[in-house]
Amino acid sequence: xxxxxxxxxxxxxxxxxxxxxxxxxxxxxxxxxxxxxxxxxxxxxxxxxxxxxxxxxxxxxxxxxxxxxxxxxxxxxxxxxxxxxxxxxxxxxxxxxxxxxxxxxxxxxxxxxxxxxxxxxxxxxxxxxxxxxxxxxxxxxxxxxxxxxxxxxxxxxxxxxxxxxxxxxxxxxxxxxxxxxxxxxxxxxxxxxxxxxxxxxxxxxxxxxxxxxxxxxxxxxxxxxxxxxxxxxxxxxxxxxxxxxxxxxxxxxxxxxxxxxxxxxxxxxxxxxxxxxxxxxxxxxxxxxxxxxxxxxxxxxxxxxxxxxxxxxxxxxxxxxxxxxxxxxxxxxxxxxxxxxxxxxxxxxxxxxxxxxxxxxxxxxxxxxxxxxxxxxxxxxxxxxxxxxxxxxxxxxxxxxxxxxxxxxxxxxxxxxxxxxxxxxxxxxxxxxxxxxxxxxxxxxxxxxxxxxxxxxxxxxxxxxxxxxxxxxxxxxxxxxxxxxxxxxxxxxxxxxxxxxxxxxxxxxxxxxxxxxxxxxxxxxxxxxxxxxxxxxxxxxxxxxxxxxxxxxxxxxxxxxxxxxxxxxxxxxxxxxxxxxxxxxxxxxxxxxxxxxxxxxxxxxxxxxxxxxxxxxxxxxxxxxxxxxxxxxxxxxxxxxxxxxxxxxxxxxxxxxxxxxxxxxxxxxxxxxxxxxxxxxxxxxxxxxxxxxxxxxxxxxxxxxxxxxxxxxxxxxxxxxxxxxxxxxxxxxxxxxxxxxxxxxxxxxxxxxxxxxxxxxxxxxxxxxxxxxxxxxxxxxxxxxxxxxxxxxxxxxxxxxxxxxxxxxxxxxxxxxxxxxxxxxxxxxxxxxxxxxxxxxxxxxxxxxxxxxxxxxxxxxxxxxxxxxxxxxxxxxxxxxxxxxxxxxxxxxxxxx
Numbered sequence: 005x006x007x008x009x010x011x012x013x014x015x016x017x018x019x020x021x022x023x024x025x026x027x028x029x030x031x032x033x034x035x036x037x038x039x040x041x042x043x044x045x046x047x048x049x050x051x052x053x054x055x056x057x058x059x060x061x062x063x064x065x066x067x068x069x070x071x072x073x074x075x076x077x078x079x080x081x082x083x084x085x086x087x088x089x090x091x092x093x094x095x096x097x098x099x100x101x102x103x104x105x106x107x108x109x110x111x112x113x114x115x116x117x118x119x120x121x122x123x124x125x126x127x128x129x130x131x132x133x134x135x136x137x138x139x140x141x142x143x144x145x146x147x148x149x150x151x152x153x154x155x156x157x158x159x160x161x162x163x164x165x166x167x168x169x170x171x172x173x174x175x176x177x178x179x180x181x182x183x184x185x186x187x188x189x190x191x192x193x194x195x196x197x198x199x200x201x202x203x204x205x206x207x208x209x210x211x212x213x214x215x216x217x218x219x220x221x222x223x224x225x226x227x228x229x230x231x232x233x234x235x236x237x238x239x240x241x242x243x244x245x246x247x248x249x250x251x252x253x254x255x256x257x258x259x260x261x262x263x264x265x266x267x268x269x270x271x272x273x274x275x276x277x278x279x280x281x282x283x284x285x286x287x288x289x290x291x292x293x294x295x296x297x298x299x300x301x302x303x304x305x306x307x308x309x310x311x312x313x314x315x316x317x318x319x320x321x322x323x324x325x326x327x328x329x330x331x332x333x334x335x336x337x338x339x340x341x342x343x344x345x346x347x348x349x350x351x352x353x354x355x356x357x358x359x360x361x362x363x364x365x366x367x368x369x370x371x372x373x374x375x376x377x378x379x380x381x382x383x384x385x386x387x388x389x390x391x392x393x394x395x396x397x398x399x400x401x402x403x404x405x406x407x408x409x410x411x412x413x414x415x416x417x418x419x420x421x422x423x424x425x426x427x428x429x430x431x432x433x434x435x436x437x438x439x440x441x442x443x444x445x446x447x448x449x450x451x452x453x454x455x456x457x458x459x460x461x462x463x464x465x466x467x468x469x470x471x472x473x474x475x476x477x478x479x480x481x482x483x484x485x486x487x488x489x490x491x492x493x494x495x496x497x498x499x500x501x502x503x504x505x506x507x508x509x510x511x512x513x514x515x516x517x518x519x520x521x522x523x524x525x526x527x528x529x530x531x532x533x534x535x536x537x538x539x540x541x542x543x544x545x546x547x548x549x550x551x552x553x554x555x556x557x558x559x560x561x562x563x564x565x566x567x568x569x570x571x572x573x574x575x576x577x578x579x580x581x582x583x584x585x586x587x588x589x590x591x592x593x594x595x596x597x598x599x600x601x602x603x604x605x606x607x608x609x610x611x612x613x614x615x616x617x618x619x620x621x622x623x624x625x626x627x628x629x630x631x632x633x634x635x636x637x638x639x640x641x642x643x644x645x646x647x648x649x650x651x652x653x654x655x656x657x658x659x660x661x662x663x664x665x666x667x668x669x670x671x672x673x674x675x676x677x678x679x680x681x682x683x684x685x686x687x688x689x690x691x692x693x694x695x696x697x698x699x700x701x702x703x704x705x706x707x708x709x710x711x712x713x714x715x716x717x718x719x720x721x722x723x724x725x726x727x728x729x730x731x732x733x734x735x736x737x738x739x740x741x742x743x744x745x746x747x748x749x750x751x752x753x754x755x756x757x758x759x760x761x762x763x764x765x766x767x768x769x770x771x772x773x774x775x776x777x778x779x780x781x782x783x784x785x786x787x788x789x790x791x792x793x794x795x796x797x798x799x800x801x802x803x804x805x806x807x808x809x810x811x812x813x814x815x816x817x818x819x820x821x822x823x824x825x826x827x828x829x830x831x832x833x834x835x836x837x838x839x840x841x842x843x844x845x846x847x848x849x850x851x852x853x854x855x856x857x858x859x860x861x862x863x864x865x866x867x868x869x870x871x872x873x874x875x876x877x878x879x880x881x882x883x884x885x886x887x888x889x890x891x892x893x894x895x896x897x898x899x900x901x
Contacts, residue, residue, distance in 0.1 A: 330688020504572025711783025744840025
């Protein structure tokens with residue numbers, strides 16, 4: 005027996021059924037049970053390996069791997085060495101809470117391989133020792149003969165030996181929207197892609213119609229699904245955009261802090277200052293510069309974004325994915341089930357005289373109120389479509405409809421219902437007398453009906469146009485039945501096919517109930533017309549694509565469908581410009597063979613990819629990432645899982661998506677609608693705006709503290725604030741107000757802005773100018789106040805008390821300056837964010853309570869201040885509003901052409 009693991013030795017789709025049986029040493033009676041047991045030992049169970057999940061302790065430790073966390077850990081260690089237990093405790097508490105939240109989130113992370121394994125735990129009917137028995141799919145081995153029928157999940161990769169009307173839904177593996185007709189007699193080219201191997205069935209796919217007998221050729225990891233599992237394990241998830249920006253920011257902050265500390269230390273050493281004083285000054289500077297509340301603030305902003313996304317039908321599995329979706333510059337979306345409904349619809353009827361009728365799309369209404377079409381030929385064609393049909397369609401008590409059977413037949417029954425005809429009503433007048441079942445070799449199906457009242461007969465035929473043309477001598481026109489014009493009919497079919505439709509032809513005629521009803525007896529019929537069946541767009545999909553393009557997001561469609569079908573859908577979505585052509589899997593393979601640069605040049609502007617394999621979807625994503633794009637991938641099938649896992653953010657369909665896709669994704673859509681992806685992008689952009697607002701607020705107040713300390717050290721003055729007072733500012737009053745910023749609503753123009761450049765830092769020029777001006781103004785005024793108070797003879801502790809209160813007031817003012825980078829504080833709706841107002845009042849209120857609390861007076865070194873001092877300090881704090889308004893005008897002037 006040939007080793008089935010050696011694909012290069014056994015291209016099963018390129019061999020005849022007899023050759024496959026010989027290679028696998030399997031006869032008509034199937035394997036003997038003893039041989040099956042031996043092969044099970046040799047090849048192993050037909051399962052995928054269980055992934056080893058990361059333990060909670062390891063996830064917890066992993067949360068500390070971040071440059072920003074390193075800085076905070078260093079500050080905590082320095083504080084411990086210096087004996088500042090309060091400082092160290094504050095920082096340690098923040099680190100522990102942040103790590104706990106992050107670990108809990110990641111504990112629900114990706115279990116893609118396990119989901120794949122669960123998908124394959126099914127039962128199969130197998131022939132062994134000449135008998136049909138049912139066994140667990142786990143026990144299948146290469147060489148087993150498996151019987152397939154409608155509704156079965158294919159348990160392994162297999163080569164068909166026999167097939168009767170066998171259609172398999174391979175959308176989870178290939179993305180092909182329509183069931184694939186299988187033919188055991190086919191001999192496929194060795195290089196043909198998976199989607200075109202019509203003599204094979206693949207593990208995890210679903211038998212939509214018909215029956216077959218097949219020989220197992222691969223099990224477990226050797227199946228196409230198994231290879232996909234290995235591809236997913238090898239795919240490295242891209243680091244989220246927010247993490248990339250935070251890491252760059254943290255590195256710059258660390259370098260700046262080290263430079264500042266070294267500079268101050270050098271100045272103090274030159275002055276022969278006591279080394280212990282220098283050390284304490286460095287600790288204080290580090291505490292003031294490091295935004296200790298930032299990790300918690302980021303978690304808060306993302307949590308708020310998560311709740312907002314749920315209201316817009318997006319479930320977040322990983323917090324950071326909230327911002328990642330907002331940062332995306334490219335959305336690579338699956339077609340079937342994402343942009344389209346994955347529900348075949350008979351939408352267009354075309355007659356041979358070029359007259360066409362569009363059938364209303366959408367699902368059936370709960371009430372049977374049908375429009376009557378003016379063209380009687382529509383009713384005539386719909387009669388044939390309903391009678392020559394093996395599907396079922398019936399209303400349920402809840403007003404919905406239940407359908408079963410072949411997807412094409414279901415679509416035709418729905419079309420007939422919309423025209424005003426029901427199969428049950430038609431059969432009362434035209435009961436079925438005989439039937440010719442659809443077979444691939446025939447290419448058509450036919451039924452014979454006899455009228456119970458007048459004994460008249462009706463022949464109904466549907467199938468491929470080229471199969472029906474020899475049976476017909478007439479065609480239906482608006483002026484009645486006319487002699488057949490075959491060229492006109494073929495021309496009409498070509499135009500319909502160019503629109504991406506699956507085309508069926510219909511014919512009727514009279515026959516004799518006494519004659520034998522066989523294919524050879526079908527002649528002298530009238531060609532009624534053609535029906536184009538489409539997978540309709542989801543409502544709002546075209547508008548969502550347009551919104552993405554307006555927002556500067558490049559949308560590309562990845563599908564396993566035929567290029568013609570893919571292009572038709574893309575044109576309906578207005579995804580492509582005139583002259584654009586789809587890139588096929590063959591084109592991708594050719595470009596990839598020439599090197600990464602050739603591949604990247606191909607993917608840079610391509611909007612439609614057709615006939616692409618799961619591995620090629622991953623290749624496309626990785627190519628876009630190499631070009632510096634932030635990539636979001638949407639999908640619902642197993643074939644989308646590697647790309648979902650590797651993207652910066654993966655978005656899976658929550659309703660119809662496979663468990664594999666869901667477990668591979670960061671976000672789930674509860675309504676499976678592409679419009680929800682766009683809503684998620686908007687919420688993600690709002691989240692990023694709020695992150696920038698929080699960071700600006702924390703960094704600008706921290707910068708003010710640094711300026712205050714640098715000036716005080718430069719002029720050989722005492723430390724203006726103690727380390728505990730700095731932590732009080734950074735972790736308590738600041739953090740309370742940052743909660744309000746995290747809840748800021750959108751500014752309304754998020755989807756009219758281009759995406760942020762992928763390499764853009766958190767500190768772009770606008771942010772940098774705002775931080776510098778804020779830091780200099782607040783820090784400078786605080787230093788002047790501290791200097792003046794000391795010159796007036798105030799005690800250091802009393803002066804620090806006033807400076808601390810002034811810094812709290814600066815924070816109260818600055819939090820409102822932080823609400824927008826481009827709008828004046830006076831043009832923002834004051835009450836649009838009541839939590840921000842409440843947070844500001846609470847922060848100030850807590851500080852006032854501390855001024856009168858004996859315990860906090862001792863811990864913070866504070867005391868009550870007079871009403872006149874309050875007035876003076878508040879007046880100084882309001883200068884910051886004037887400074888930021890002037891800067892806003894400068895920024896507008898600089899941005900103007």
